[in-house]
Amino acid sequence: xxxxxxxxxxxxxxxxxxxxxxxxxxxxxxxxxxxxxxxxxxxxxxxxxxxxxxxxxxxxxxxxxxxxxxxxxxxxxxxxxxxxxxxxxxxxxxxxxxxxxxxxxxxxxxxxxxxxxxxxxxxxxxxxxxxxxxxxxxxxxxxxxxxxxxxxxxxxxxxxxxxxxxxxxxxxxxxxxxxxxxxxxxxxxxxxxxxxxxxxxxxxxxxxxxxxxxx
Numbered sequence: 195x196x197x198x199x200x201x202x203x204x205x206x207x208x209x210x211x212x213x214x215x216x217x218x219x220x221x222x223x224x225x226x227x228x229x230x231x232x233x234x235x236x237x238x239x240x241x242x243x244x245x246x247x248x249x250x251x252x253x254x255x256x257x258x259x260x261x262x263x264x265x266x267x268x269x270x271x272x273x274x275x276x277x278x279x280x281x282x283x284x285x286x287x288x289x290x291x292x293x294x295x296x297x298x299x300x301x302x303x304x305x306x307x308x309x310x311x312x313x314x315x316x317x318x319x320x321x322x323x324x325x326x327x328x329x330x331x332x333x334x335x336x337x338x339x340x341x342x343x344x345x346x347x348x349x350x351x352x353x354x355x356x357x358x359x360x361x362x363x364x365x366x367x368x369x370x371x372x373x374x375x376x377x378x379x380x381x382x383x384x385x386x387x388x389x390x391x392x393x394x395x396x397x398x399x400x401x402x403x404x405x406x407x408x409x
Contacts, residue, residue, distance in 0.1 A: 234284035242277035243268060246316070247306055249281065255320050262317050269314040273307035297339040297371070300383070304368030308384025315365035315384065322361055327354035332376075340372035352377050 235249070244250040246269055256262050282299045289295035308315045319326070332351040333341055343351065355378040359366045364384035371383065 231284060231287035234280055234287050237280035237283070239276055239280075242274075242281075243272040244281075246272045247277065247281040247302060249284070253316055262321055265320075266312075266314050266317045269307065269309075269316065273309075273314070278302060278307055291337075293338045300368060300371055304371070304383040305365060308365055308368050310363035310365055310384055315362070315368065318362065318365055326361060327357050329354050329358060335370075335372075338372065340374055341370055341376060342374045343376040347376075 238244060238247075238249075245253060254261075254265060256265055282302050285298040285302060286295045289298060305315045310318055313321075329351070331348050332355065333343060333347060335341055355370075355373075355376060358370075359378060359380045362369070364381045367380040367383045370380070373380070
């Protein structure tokens with residue numbers, strides 16, 4: 195079974211994570227080998243589209259709005275707990291460190307299956323295309339998959355991070371989840387079925403709990 199380069203490929207997501215690939219994600223990703231991880235892979239139901247979870251061929255990049263809508267619908271069908279959790283367990287199994295495991299797990303939940311205003315992050319990245327900044331003036335991710343900004347980090351990096359965050363919304367936090375001293379506020383990670391309750395459902399339960407205390 196192929197390892198890290200097949201898990202998060204620059205070619206798979208160049209429109210969305212090319213900058214992150216260049217920041218050192220693949221450089222530091224050297225997952226352990228082991229046939230025991232095949233169990234987690236085999237636990238992914240056949241009804242799940244493995245490609246959309248980073249476990250198959252390149253994700254298609256439709257140029258038409260109709261094609262992007264179809265791709266978005268395909269993500270909605272695959273991004274269910276039954277598909278997400280076995281994929282996350284597989285990524286955790288092949289990871290060589292806790293940092294890598296956390297990053298890949300979050301990537302599945304918050305990028306592959308994260309959505310901003312009903313648009314999945316992959317589809318959003320395709321739509322925005324080359325309007326997204328490259329982040330090539332920003333620091334490389336370190337061994338803990340953290341972008342650490344310093345006194346030598348140029349202003350262009352902060353400007354690009356701000357633009358990236360503004361355009362990608364909650365998707366940006368899944369792609370670059372760990373930042374230190376980078377002076378840019380990202381939205382919280384996107385909701386996905388693997389993250390538990392959606393905000394509306396959570397607020398509804400809180401409201402019912404409050405009503406129960408009052409009456």
